[in-house]
Structures are given as C-alpha cells and as structure tokens.
Amino acid sequence: MKRNLLAIAIPALLIAGTASASIEVWNKDGNKVDFYGRVYALNYLTDRDNQTGEGDKTTARLGMSGQTQISDSLSGYGRWEYEAKTGSYADNETRYAYAGLNFGDFGSFDYGRNDGVLKTLTSYTDVLPEFGGDASNNDIYALTARTKAVATYRNSDFFGLVDGLRFAVQYADNGDNSSTQYLNHHERTGHDSAEAWGSVIDWDVLDTGLSIGAGYAQTGGHKDAKAWSAGVKYDNDNLYLAALYIQGKQKAGWDNASTTRKADDLKTKGFELVAQYGIDFDIGRLTPSVAYIQHKVKNASSLTNDSGLKGNDLAKYVDIGLTYDFNKNLSAIVDYKINLLDKNDIGARRSLYEDGTFTKSQIKATAKDTVALGLIYQF
Template sequence: MKRNLLAIAIPALLVAASANASIEVWNKDGNKVDFYGRVKAANHITDRGQKDEGDDTSARLGMSGQTQITDWLSGYGRWEYEAKSGKNSDNEVRYAFAGLNFGDFGSFDYGRNDGVLKAITAYTDVLPEFGGDAANNNWNVLSARTKAVATYRNNNFFGLNDDISFAVQYADNGDNSLTKDNIRGESREAWGTNVQWNIFDTGLTAGVGYAQSTSSDQRHNTWATGIKYDNYNLYLAANYFQSKLKNRYIDHKGHIADEKVKGIELVAQYGIELDVGRLTPSLAYVQHKLTSGYDGDNKAHYRSGSHSSPMAKYVSLGATYDLNKNFSAIVEYKFNLLDHKDIGAAMNTTNNRGHKKANTPGTKDVLGVGLIYQF
C-alpha cells in the first residue's frame, strides 16, 4: 500500500515540477490546488544585432491540482502562462494538460506538455540564464514543449523497481520540429519514448530516448542519451543527441538531401552554503553541428559552402545566488566560439549582414544578468 501511494504522489510532484515554492490555496477532501509564479528581470548585454540581445524580462503564472478519486486512482492537471515584456513581447501558454494516475500502473495525460525527449535533454538545461539548446529547438523531435501530445508515464516500473521509469508519447499533429510541413506552417504527427535509471543510491541517473515523425518520405527522427550526477552539492551532467531529417529541401533549385544535427552538452555545478543563502557556480560546454549529405553547390543554404557547420558552440561560466527559496540573482557569461563562416553565426544575427564579416554580431560573447522572484 505504501508503494502504491508513492506511485500516486510522484506524478503530482511532476505536475508542479517548476513550482519551487508554490502556494497551496486548497486542500480538502482529497482535492488540492497550488498556484505558483515567477518574475525574472534580466538583460543580455552584447553587440547590437545579436539574436536575443537586450531585455529578457518575463513573468509566469501557473496552477497545478489533483483530486483523489479512489485509493488507487487520482486526477491531475497543470496550466502555465508566460508573458514577456522585452522588445519581443510574445505571450505563450507553456503548459495546459490533464490526466489520470493509476498508481503502480502509471499515468496518462493529454494537452500541451514537454516532448518526451526533454526528460533526457533537461539534464543539461540547468544554466543560470542560457543553455537549453538541446531541449528547446525545432531540429529535435519531441524535445521542446509541444501541443496535442498524449503521454503515458510509469515511474516505478509497475511497482517492481522504484529506480526505473519510462514514458511513451504520441503527438497528434503537434510536433514542432523542422519538417517540410512545418516550413509550410503546419505540424506533424510524431511518437517517442524514453527510459531512465536511477543507479541505486549513487546519485547517478542515466537516460535514453528516441522520437520520430510519422512521415515516410520526409521522416525526421531524434535519439538522445544522457547521464547526470547529483549528490553532495555537486551536479555533473552530459548529453549527446543526433537528429536526422530525410530528404529535406535545402536550396531554391529544389535539390534535396538528408540533413543531420549532432550535439554534445556538458555541465558542472557546485553548491556552496553561505551564512545567507546558497551560491552555485556553473560551467558548461555546448556544441551542435549541422551536416548535409548534398554534394553540389550548397552556398544558397550555408553561404560558406561548408557541408558541416556548427549551429551552436560556446563555453558558459556563471553563477546563481539563492538568497532564499523565493529570491535569486543570476549572472552568466557566454564565450561564443562560433566562426563568422559558421551557420550558427547567421542564426544568431538579426540583420541582413549574415556571417560575411569577421565582426558579425553572431560571433560575439554575451553577458546575462538578472534577478528572479518566485513563489
């Protein structure tokens, strides 16, 4: 019975995963409702023309709830909204899903949720301000937040082993990865799965996941693997992923070829307890590279004529100072290692200069600073 109750409680914690200090507004007769929120006042200091430079202030508000139906069945839901106040003041419903938990038999939910691969790529998505390149993009299938996904999760392998968890997910025309239909403004059906293993009581967790679109002529697939260590104030994590898009159109002449994106991310952090609060220095290395199988003149797509070019490449050095559970200060310096001929330089540039000059903004370092209040 104790294990059964634990299996019911774990998905409830998952529902409020981002609510570090949520406010419980209702807890009666097996019904519980929490509210949580965050205000981040931040700025990215870099050369003009660099993508995402300037103000990065935003506010989030979310709600999570659960209701006990029987001693082995519960219902849950989550909603979260974000409003940005910078020059790109986009608003977004980040999460909106509801589901049922069946104890040792797992949970099932549907709505807008994280792609199933994000459970793995999130190992390295822990930097103070930047990072998340593998977890939030459109070249990995079912990694970013995705609409219209049905997800089954089991967090204790049907009650047999609390250290093994897995998930299976299907996106009903909801995946936002980079496919031909997505280029036309549509989305694709996709499915994916992951498995994670908490390696005994060592603090180590290893995970692997795979996802693909359902199209046969332009199939897009991604696999990712990762490992993390979280123990004694030390956090270490590594991720490797590979995405392949079959028969993608790559230039205005109609030439087609397979494209691949390969990436590696490494993170090291250490928490230091102070008289007031906690300081966590952070060090990371990120590299993602795009490769095309097309052998012709590819300058229309890469501009540099290269068939293998970094999309992201940098070293990050930063720190988070948690004054208490509600208030934090962050600072992070991104040492940009992109060359002006790399495709990532053009992706990081918001004007028409592209990456033709050595001083293009897309190759510049970035300093991120900010304050965060959360409840």
C-alpha cells in the same frame, strides 16, 4: 495505501517542475490546488551595439496545478502555465496546459500541451543559470521541447518493481511537435503538420546519485525527422555533473520542410557537458557552474540557403555562471556565454534569417560573447 499515494503524488510533482515553491490555495476532501509564479528580471549585455538578441529579456509566469483523489490508487491532475515577455520582443505563450489520470504503480496518462518525451534527457544539461539547453529545440531534434497535442504515458519505478526505473511513451498528433519547420523563421509558412512518437527510459542507479537514460523520437510523413539521445548525470550532495549526446536526421531538411520533394538527409548532432557545485552560507547558497555546448550539422555548405559557409557549427560555446539563492523565493544569476562560433559558421547566420537581409557586421555580432544578468522572484 501510503505506497499508492506516493506513486500518485511523485509523478505529478515531477511534471509540475517549477511548482516546488507554490502556494497551496485549496486542500480539502481529496482535492488540492496550488498556484505558482515567477518574475524573471533579465538583461543580455554584449560588447557590440545592436547585436541580435541583446537587451531586456524579462518574463513573468503564472501557473496552477491541481489534483483530485478518486480512490486509493487513482487520482486526476492538471496543470496550466502562462508566460508574458517584455521588451522589444514582447510576446505571450501558454507553456503548459494538460490534464490526466494517475493509476499509482500502473503509471499516468495525460494529454495537452506538455514537454516532448526526450525532455527527460535534455533536462540533464539544461540546468545553467540562463543559457544552455540547446538540445531542447524541436526545430532540430524531434520531441525535445514543449509541444501541443501530445498524449503521454509515464511509469515510475517500473510498475513498483524497480526503484528509480522510469519510462515514458508519447504520441503527438499535430503541429509544432518536431523539426518539421524551418530554422529560418521568415519562411515558416506553408508547412504541414506531422504526427510524431517517441519513448525514453532512465534510471536512478540505486542510491549512488547516478542516473542514466536513453530515448528515441521520430515524426511521420515525408519529413521523417528522427532523434536519438543518451545522457548521464551525477547528483549527490553539492556536486552535479551531467553529459548529453543527441543526434538528429531529417530527410526533407530545413528548406524543403513544406514540400513533398525529397532532399538529401540533413544530419545534426550535439553534445553538452555541465559541472556545478553548491556552496552553503549562513544566508543563501552559491552555485558556480561551467559547461561546454556544441551542436553541428553535416556539410552546411551544401545546403541551399547556406552555400559557401565554411563552418558546420550551429552552436559552440563555453558557459561560466553563478547562481545565488537567497532563499527558495529569491535568486540572482550572472551567466557568461563565451561564444566560439566563427562568422562563417552556419549558426552565426541562422539566427538572422528572420530579418530577411543582414549585413556582415550583423553576422560578426552573432559570434560575440554575451553576459546575462538576472534577478528571479518565485512563489
């Protein structure tokens, strides 16, 4: 019975993520409800006035996760999370909303708004204090970030036979599930929906601290967006090392995503490297980190809206960061993004396309360095 209860609880905890510091508000007769939240006071600083994306980035989140015990080997669970953004780009978003059943050693199944299946791998390197996580972008790589209307089956420990061997399969039936939309936001009208599916497998290798994984995802219809990814991480004591490779391909490209006209294959690829080391003090823990991120598209100069560009990089930077955890509820971060983009790189212009028109000065600004300063309170 204990083994079955663990098999039910562990996947729910993995899915809940930020709920690790949650407040238990109900636990009776096999029913449990937790609430969790976060206030992230954050500001981006640059060495250039009016740079795109600078300024206040403060957010607040509130969420709940629940579990109900049906039998020794069957339980139900659900999660909801909402985020409100402040500043000049104030917006609101339902980040998660799903419910499911867990069958113990036979795995779990849920449906709703949830992470794309390849998030299992992109999360290896999406651990920086603020920046990073460029691979978790549904506009470039299919099913790598949160998306709506996804049905997901997950299995931990391979039906109870192999410790640490996990796999998942996922089907998405609508909407923002993949790179079926443009990167340039102001043209994102008229796109049609596409189904998508994907799978991932990863393994915690014995008790070594080493994990390896690989996955694949693609959309249906004329867009035919595909993504392949592989990752490795080492997490043991205070040391954390991770590497990710991801590759994408879209037949309709970005600029033809709302049409039925075929276009030359649009190919993207990227890799991310991260190293972190935790240092414990009498009060709190300091974690320095360093990372290198690069994503590029093949032959950027041949794309319709990007003719004449000399650089193929979508993102290219070195990241140096510090996180100080006072305790499990309060943390402070500083994250320095050393931008290696050139003004002629495609990545220096794509972030401006939502403005319609832009100046050479604005283009140069997107290739500048950025420092993020933040204070995080969570429960």
